[in-house]
Amino acid sequence: MSRERHSVFGALVVVFATVLITVGFVVVALIVGPDIQAVLVRAVLVTLVIFLVILFLRYFALLWFAYLGHAERNVLGVNKHHEMPAISVIVPAYNEGELMERALASLMELDYPEYEIVVVDDGSTDDTLERAVRWEGRRGPVEVKVVTKRNGGKASALNAGIAASKHPFILCMDADSYLEPKTLLRAIEHFGDPSVGAVAGNVKVENRGKIITRLQALEYIEGLNMPRRAQGFVAAVNIVPGPVGMFRREALEEIGGYETDTFAEDADLTLKMISAGWRVVYEDAAIAWSEAPERWIDLVQQRYRWTRGILQAIRKRKGLFLKPFPDFPLWISTIQLGFEALVWPVMNIFAHLFFAIVALLFGAGELIVYWIILLTLLDLVAALVTVSMEEESLSLVPMALIYRFVFILFLDVVKTFATIEELFKLDMGWGKLQRVAGTQ
Amino acid sequence: MNIIDILVTIVVVTILVTIILAVVTYVAYKLRLAREPSSLDRSEDGLRYFVSYSPSGTSDPDVTAEGHATEA
Numbered sequence: 001m002s003r004e005r006h007s008v009f010g011a012l013v014v015v016f017a018t019v020l021i022t023v024g025f026v027v028v029a030l031i032v033g034p035d036i037q038a039v040l041v042r043a044v045l046v047t048l049v050i051f052l053v054i055l056f057l058r059y060f061a062l063l064w065f066a067y068l069g070h071a072e073r074n075v076l077g078v079n080k081h082h083e084m085p086a087i088s089v090i091v092p093a094y095n096e097g098e099l100m101e102r103a104l105a106s107l108m109e110l111d112y113p114e115y116e117i118v119v120v121d122d123g124s125t126d127d128t129l130e131r132a133v134r135w136e137g138r139r140g141p142v143e144v145k146v147v148t149k150r151n152g153g154k155a156s157a158l159n160a161g162i163a164a165s166k167h168p169f170i171l172c173m174d175a176d177s178y179l180e181p182k183t184l185l186r187a188i189e190h191f192g193d194p195s196v197g198a199v200a201g202n203v204k205v206e207n208r209g210k211i212i213t214r215l216q217a218l219e220y221i222e223g224l225n226m227p228r229r230a231q232g233f234v235a236a237v238n239i240v241p242g243p244v245g246m247f248r249r250e251a252l253e254e255i256g257g258y259e260t261d262t263f264a265e266d267a268d269l270t271l272k273m274i275s276a277g278w279r280v281v282y283e284d285a286a287i288a289w290s291e292a293p294e295r296w297i298d299l300v301q302q303r304y305r306w307t308r309g310i311l312q313a314i315r316k317r318k319g320l321f322l323k324p325f326p327d328f329p330l331w332i333s334t335i336q337l338g339f340e341a342l343v344w345p346v347m348n349i350f351a352h353l354f355f356a357i358v359a360l361l362f363g364a365g366e367l368i369v370y371w372i373i374l375l376t377l378l379d380l381v382a383a384l385v386t387v388s389m390e391e392e393s394l395s396l397v398p399m400a401l402i403y404r405f406v407f408i409l410f411l412d413v414v415k416t417f418a419t420i421e422e423l424f425k426l427d428m429g430w431g432k433l434q435r436v437a438g439t440q
Numbered sequence: 441m442n443i444i445d446i447l448v449t450i451v452v453v454t455i456l457v458t459i460i461l462a463v464v465t466y467v468a469y470k471l472r473l474a475r476e477p478s479s480l481d482r483s484e485d486g487l488r489y490f491v492s493y494s495p496s497g498t499s500d501p502d503v504t505a506e507g508h509a510t511e512a
Contacts, residue, residue, distance in 0.1 A: 018463075296461075296465050297465055297468055297469050297472065300462075300465050300466055300468075300469040301469055301473075304466075304469065349459070352455045352459070353455070353459065355455075356451075356452045356455040356456055359448055359451075359452055360452055365444065365445065365447075365448030365452075366444050366448070368448060368451060368452075369444055369447045369448055369451060372447075372451050405451070405454055405455060405458065406454065406458050409455065409458045409459065409462070410458050410461065410462045410465075411462075413458075413459055413462030413463060413466065414462060414465075414466055417463075417466050
């Protein structure tokens with residue numbers, strides 16, 4: 001059996017087993033007597049309360065620390081550093097022909113005195129290399145280099161770009177993203193602190209014309225950037241995002257650069273950096289605009305890779321789970337990643353499914369409705385706060401009405417299947433998302 | 441049917457339909473992945489059918505890219 005068929009077969013087994021267990025639960029619930037059914041309803045109540053407590057604690061902690069991070073930078077104006085050392089911008093690309101030139105055009109407009117651009121063609125089979133070579137050379141203060149290599153994945157492309165670069169600070173980005181003019185200026189400010197090894201930037205969704213992309217836009221603000229803002233307050237951001245991350249060359253060299261054994265090289269590198277004692281902070285004004293998947297099947301592909309990649313990065317450090325010391329920051333970061341990727345999606349699905357089935361079978365519907373209303377209100381408030389902190393469009397806030405019970409639930413199902421596949425080490429590949437260049 | 445019953449129906453249907461659609465989309469993604477062609481085997485210099493021609497009249501097997509790009 002080919003590797004791809006092996007993976008599909010394994011995935012179908014996973015789906016079938018999950019459906020079987022769910023149906024089995026429903027059948028058992030139907031055939032047990034009324035006493036057992038009463039126990040099940042009470043179990044719903046207890047589960048609901050526990051779930052709500054965890055949810056509220058999580059939201060409160062994230063929002064509070066995110067606000068402290070926001071206040072520290074934007075209100076008190078601490079940690080501003082005004083030297084502007086030269087920066088190398090690394091752009092790894094594989095078959096990004098349509099979007100490559102837009103990325104390079106944005107890099108020409110950066111508001112920064114000295115930087116170079118290193119484009120790494122990772123063995124593209126389209127015209128990516130030809131398009132990049134047209135930009136090669138010196139253009140005013142900016143030097144553009146192009147490097148080509150045999151296809152080896154994003155991590156190896158980034159390492160090749162770092163090796164070909166020359167400046168003491170490195171910004172790694174994606175070829176399908178573009179940076180705002182002040183991104184380098186804002187990110188470099190944090191490196192005045194010699195213990196800072198990396199700065200995570202702010203990734204925003206560019207294409208917001210469809211409901212699916214507007215939901216992702218809200219997710220990036222509330223679900224990705226808000227936690228990063230909270231983690232940044234304690235200088236322990238656990239993922240420096242691929243579209244925009246700036247690094248101190250010394251830190252990258254100390255940890256040996258990117259490793260090629262996971263599909264989430266950004267998470268893996270960040271954990272290595274934290275483990276080496278470097279502080280990893282967040283800068284909300286270092287902005288990269290990225291194109292989000294516009295089809296649900298492409299979204300599945302993206303999140304499937306993210307989940308398995310993160311779990312691969314965690315698996316490399318599985319010995320840490322029972323050892324909070326001596327590397328406590330790394331332990332916290334790994335536990336948090338594991339909780340968000342592994343535990344929370346399963347809890348979320350279980351809670352929703354459990355409540356839906358019990359509501360259908362045992363008439364606990366009124367309880368469920370009040371719970372839904374409460375959570376929706378929480379989501380609306382969280383959306384309003386986070387959208388305001390990022391000075392984003394308030395038109396995204398109404399998306400919170402379907403954010404949790406449609407979008408997040410959908411993603412949690414995908415994450416759960418990806419987790420099960422990773423646990424059984426089924427084969428996977430990068431795949432290639434279909435792009436729609438230049439859409440808004 | 442009162443408002444609570446209507447809301448319960450909407451909530452339960454939404455949850456179940458979302459989960460089912462997620463499962464279906466996941467299966468569709470895996471099937472799409474299985475139908476994608478596997479990577480072509482490439483020769484050592486990355487060329488499959490052609491050998492690059494250089495003006496000196498001899499073939500240059502070290503040339504693998506256009507322009508002045510450096511090979512990593």
